[in-house]
Amino acid sequence: MHRIFLFITCFFVAFFTLNNSSVLAQEIVTVRGTVFDGQTMGRLAGANVILEEIERGTTSAEDGQFVFTNVPEGEFTISASFIGYRVSKQTVITRQVKEINLTILLMPTILKGQSIEVTATRATEGESPVTFSNISRDDIEKKYTASDIPMMLDELPGVYAYSLTGDNLGYSFLKVRGFDQSRVGVMINSIPLNDPEDQQVYWVDHPDLAESIQDIQVQRGVGSSIYGTSTFGGSVNINTKNYSSDRYARVYFGGGSFNTQKMLAEFKSGLIENTYGFYGRISRITSDGFRKHSSSDLLSYFLGMERYDRNMVTRLNIFNGHERTHPDWDGVPADILETDRRYKKETYENAVDDFSQPQIHLINDWQINSLFNLTNTFYLVHGQGYYENLKMNNKLADFGMLPFETRDPNLFGADSLDYYETEGDTALYRSADGDYILKRSDLTRQKWVSKNQYGWIGKLTINLPDAVLDLGGSFYHFKSDHHGKVLWAGFLPAVYSPERKYYEYDGQKNNISLYANYLYDIYPKTKLMANMLYEHKTYAFKQHETALFRGAYLNQYEVTYDFYSPRMGVNYKFSDAFNAYGNISYAQREPSDNELFDTWTGPDDLGASPLFAKSDTVRSGGTVQFVRWEDPQVQPESVVDYELGLTYRSPSVVLQVNYYYMDFMNEIVPLGGVNKDGQPIKGNADRTVHSGVEMSATYTPFSFLRLNGNLSWSRNYYKKFTQNNYDPESGGDDLSGNSISGFPDMIGNFRITGLWQDLTGSLFFKYVGKQYLDNTQDETRIIDPFTRVDLMLDYRVKEVGFFPEIRLTFKITNLLDEAYETAGYYDSWAGSAYLYPAANRNYYAGLSLSL
The missing domain is CATH 2.170.130.10 (TonB-dependent receptor, plug domain)
Known part of the structure; x- marks a missing residue:
């Protein structure tokens, strides 16, 4: 028994001795290295360096160096990160070595925080x-x-x-x-x-x-x-925030004129274990609006996650906004504007636009090796909502209902003559049975739309000697479903049930694009850019049998477009401070869905036809099923764009100037006026030109003072265009040489910014030149030039009690309380201009608390 015990004791002593000798052998490896800026090769102090598998971390010293001692044998992932730089990950093998010396290059993002x-x-x-x-x-x-x-x-x-x-x-x-x-x-x-x-x-x-x-x-x-x-x-x-750059949480409260209120809660995790980053925000904004009955209730959230792997970054974004607003598509008539700038035509309390549009984005970037980089993006968008209106004295047939007989001639009181079938202008029509015929009514309606879109975007970047080649493509499928329904109407018979649909149609669009972009160093100071884009697009439209929409009132069409868009440019760098560039581009664009339909009406209007040259009535068993349309009258627009620019940059001065000349064929231009849904009426113009000069400057004479501004002058005119008018025998109006409506001829901005300790203040001036409301170039049909002045104050205090930072903002918009208009149109039927007024002087203040 004693021998057995002695044997077991010796066995365990030998086992632990051998095991400890193995551990001791593993503990003698040292991993050290230096972290550099991958572009400037400057040493980075304070970078986070982690051996991921054994969860050991350190930070680089002032000289960028770091060290891990007593690292066991094995294969490990060492990751390094620093704010404003991409995470670097590489493999380290510590077998049969005593020391490893590493050089880690962190590549900065192009713009701070960019993923x-x-x-x-x-x-x-x-x-x-x-x-x-x-x-x-x-x-x-x-x-x-x-x-x-x-x-x-x-x-x-x-x-x-x-x-x-x-x-x-x-x-x-x-x-x-x-x-x-x-x-x-x-x-x-x-x-x-x-x-x-x-x-x-x-x-x-x-x-x-x-x-x-x-x-x-x-x-x-x-x-x-x-x-x-x-x-x-x-x-x-737009680039969203980099979730891994820093860590914080904050709440925000703001409010101001027109009962505007804003609340926000937000957090960002910073980089967790050099691998994960998380972000979240929820906001709500409410306002009564400047114009009457124009309130907004806006809710949104944004959730994001990033994961950094050895040669890969993956990001997931989920965000949504829900809006419930009371918009007014109609401008204010010019004569009313003089006495009531807050006027709104529609006073129906529930005239609302209610819509939400959640989106999911998944983005993966894979650095395959030093030569290849592959990016894949997948996205899903779903939108659904409606807008509601009260319609007074409208035809029942326009909302899917037939006129009906009634014994009562006074359903609408003193206004009944406007709602019934009449004999002449003063008497109600009465049938042989003694019935009156009601053909109009007051009603409320909703227009609904549901939209679904999913797609993919891919790009392969090839880093060649003295060149970078991008090869990419994209695809999406989009489907929309539209329908309208009557919620209520006065004095309807029971056969017309509430929420009855009166129109329904859908649209489907598919898009495939391929492109190549080549950036080549011709000489040390000269870069050549060349790219080619190919797009294949199809759009299919179909009305469905609903209410009075049937037979010859049902329309269908499908259009296909193939576009090739080349581009070439050269950039010459005279010095680190001064460079010049030029490019020439050709591009094409298809008409939108509403530009393919009747000018004044849309697919929700019974009897309205698409703007196509050919039609084919499709029958089955002698009965008309629908009408198929071909050869759209509104053609795709195309442009050749010439651009030249110069840039000068020094520590205190930045100057930029550029000139452009855009030569269009078949440009789809505003013709003046809007349709019943408030959208501008448009059509093709044979030849148009847009040219201009844009200049900008920034001057920082002292660290506490900065001046910056820009000026844009443009000339937008019809080179060749005859606009059809209401007299078909006149041949139309020749508008060649006239200015195109809706384009300001001059825009100027200037801001002076001062800094004093933690306070930043700025005064902003904006000038917008004359805009024509239609294409006649009638000087009485314009939006007058205006100048607006804004004041902005921003005050930040660090480490105040529990809060790492408190920030106060205060803004006055339209400081001088000017009365001006920002947009509008001219209604030739009414003989009046309709304008959208800007708010008078208004205020906003906000408080941000970092936690």
Whole structure:
């Protein structure tokens, strides 16, 4: 027994001795290294370095060096991160070595906080031969309050923004070089935000999105193919926040004129274990609006997650906005504007627009090796909502109902003569049975739409000697379902049940695009850019049998477009301070869905036909099933765009000037007036020209003072255009040489900013020149030039009690209380101008508490 015990004791002693000797052998490995800026090769102090498998971390010293001692044998992932740089991950094998010395290069993002997956879609000064402007996160924080994004872009060269309500909330619109936002490509992390059907951007569906934005780049002129689609006025590329850059939580409270209120809660995790980053925001903005009965109730959230792997970054974004607004599509008649600038035609209490649009974005960026980088983006967009109106004295047939007989001739009191079938102008018609025929009624209706879009965007970047080649493509499928229903109508028989549909149609659009973008260093100071974009688009429209829509009243069509859009440019860098560029582009764009239908009416109107040259009546068993249409009369528009630019940059001065000349064929232009849904009426013009000069300057004479401003002058005119009028025998009106309506001839911005300790104050001046309301160039049909002055104060205090930072903002818009109008149209039937007034002097204050 004693021998057995002695044997067991010796066995365990030998086992633990051998095991400990193995452990000791593993503990002698040292891993050390230095962290550098991958562009400047400067050493980075304070970088986070982690051996992930054994969960050991350290930070780099002042000289960028770090060290891990007593590292066991094995294979480990070492990751390094630093704010404003991409995470670096690499494999370290510690077998049969005593020491490993590493060099870690952290590559900075192009703009502070920018995530890896969006760098390729950004133009870079001194390299990209395009005209562009950037808005940083710091700019956003100092200028943004609660307004929609177009108002934040309003200070850039050639950019103009306005809202229907006059207070910069609700339905807001953006123009770049005078082109409306349906011809401006807007993207979030390179994912398109324009509606595929009408090509509009509904900013109101994304309230308070600016709080989740890191930076914005606005490119003016024909968009590069790296933006995935062809654009005319420009491209707006929005990057959301980098969730891993720093850690914070905050709440925000704001309020101001027109009973405007804003509440927000937000957090960002920073980088967790050099692998994960999380972000979340929820906001609510409410306002009564400047114009009467124009309130807004806007709710939004944004959730995001990032994961950094060895050679890969994956991001998931889920966000949504829900808007319930009381917009007024009709402008204020000019004669009423003189006495009531807050006038609104519709006073029905529940005249609302109610819509939500949740989106899911999944973005993966894979650095395959030093030569190849692959980015894949998948997205899903779902939108649903309606708007409701009270319609007075409308034909029953327009809402899917037939006139009906009644014994009562006074259903609408003293106004009954307007609602019944009449004999002449003074007597009600009465049938042989003694019945009266009611053909009109007062009613409330809702117009509903449901939209679903899913898509993919892919890009392979190949880093060649002295060149970078991007090969990419995209695909999306879009389907919309539209229907209208009558909620209530006066004195209807029981056969017409509540919420009865009176029209229904759907639209389907498919888009496939392929592109190549080549940036080549011809000489040390000269870069050549060449790209080609191919787009294949199909759009199918179909009305469904509903109420009175049947047989010959049902329309169908399908259109197909194939576009090739080449572009070439050169950038020459004279020195680090001075560079010049030029480019020439050709682009095409298809008509939107409402531009393919009848000028004054739409697919919800019984008897309205699409604007097509050919039709085929489809029958079955002798009965008309529907009408198929071919050969659209509204043609795709095309443009050749010439751009030249110069840039000078020094520590205290930045100067930029550029010239553009855009030669259009078949441009789809505003003809003056709006349709029944408030959309501008448009048509093709044979030849048009848009040309102009844009200049900007920034001067920083002292660290506490900065002056910056820009001036844009443009000439927008018809080179050849005959506009049809109401007399078919006249041959139309020759408008060649006239200015195109809706384009300001001059836009100027100037801001003076002062800094004193923790207080930043700025005074902003904006000038917008004359805009014609229609194409006649009648000087009585214009929007007058105006100048607006704004005051902005921003005060930040660090480490106040429990709060790491407290920030106070205060803004006065229209400081001088000027009365001016921002947009409008001319109604030739009524013989009157209709204008959208801006708000008088108004105030806003906000309090941000960091936790």
